[in-house]
Amino acid sequence: MSQHRDVVVIGAGAAGLFCAAEAGKRGRKVEVLDHAKRLGGKILMSGGGRCNFTNMYASPENFISQNPHFCKSALSRYTQWDFIALVEQYSIAYHEKTLGQLFCNDTAKDIVDMLMQECKQANVVVSNRCEVGDIRFEDGLYYVQSAKGEYIAPSLVIATGGLSMPKLGATPFGYKVAEQFNIPIIPTRAALVPFTLHEHDKSVLGELSGISVDASAGCNNTQFNENILFTHRGLSGPAVLQISSYWEPGQAVDFNLYPNGDLYEVLSKEQQQSPDAQLSTALAKVYPKRFVQSALPYLNVENKPLKQYQGKQLAQAAQAFMQWQLKPNGTEGYRTAEVTLGGVDTDYVSSKTMECKSQPGLYFIGEVLDVTGWLGGYNFQWAWSSGYVAGQAV
């Protein structure tokens, strides 16, 4: 038997649950359908289990899209301060970790519980383990086939997210719906993702697994200054994840392994104070010893007593650390990526309501859209903001 609703939301992740609760508060009869076993799976996994739920400094500059203006309206109508107020209303304890990134003190489950409570209070029905099938549009209504039968609604919200982490339930469902209604997709690729290395780099750098150093990473006129982490598979850490969203296959990444000063000055001072010390000893005051031992031969820097270096030679040694260029082999892909770059073309979607311009009643929210945030709570803020504005419109 067909079931009539005002709004059907497909995808019970961050954006879908938030949108559903907002629509429910407006008196709309809302049903949320999700095929995953667990609701809010990505939220539970996020931020190392503590969910970096927003960023105090979130602004449109922290998002990547073919149309950088698209996110402005939603981000200003539902801001990070609005979400923080909600978190406080639920007495969820949180803290700033670094760079404005806000995390739960206890567990990401607090955020999922809050969203479920918001849905419950707004009489929203949320169903997991519910496969969704074909969608049909007829006479202003959407007909959605699902494991729970057919739903009919004038408003259909697609909140099925991106392709990252298929193990958590990610599918290309949203992109297929867009294609069905002739809405173009900006090509997708894994982002906020570790780099893999060519064999000659991996054989050396793989040995450094577990070591992290402060660094800036840059390419395509963008640079992030956080830290990088050597792993047995390649390179990770916040600066690497951030720059991966800007990197194109085949390009080199510029690393500065002494991003907050001048390594040459440090080494010159050491040369004056301890001329008999080896360069490696001086560098070991700046970097972990194991890193120095591998980095010197890898960067083709000779290790000898500091007094044997001419000024220019010492400058070259410093430069090797401050201007290290590395060509990644690729990325770890969707298996470990935090987000998906690209998605539903925002030129075809209203920035005020998230409704498709050419398809009345069809909405896209969250990561399925071509809006990708930096690392640091920005992606959840996009889920809340886009979910909110759609929730006011459906």
Ligand SMILES: Cc1cc2nc3c(=O)[nH]c(=O)nc-3n(C[C@H](O)[C@H](O)[C@H](O)COP(=O)(O)OP(=O)(O)OC[C@H]3O[C@@H](n4cnc5c(N)ncnc54)[C@H](O)[C@@H]3O)c2cc1C
């Ligand atoms: C490991 C990890 C950690 C992260 N940490 C952070 C963080 O700390 N801070 C931050 O801001 N961002 C973080 N992110 C990114 C953030 O989780 C996403 O950007 C955000 O969840 C997107 O919200 P969404 O609602 O659009 O999609 P999702 O939260 O991915 O929800 C999509 C939902 O749709 C469902 N779905 C998919 N296909 C179908 C289908 N065919 N039928 C039915 N249902 C379907 C899925 O099961 C899922 O429940 C992290 C991502 C990962 C993978």
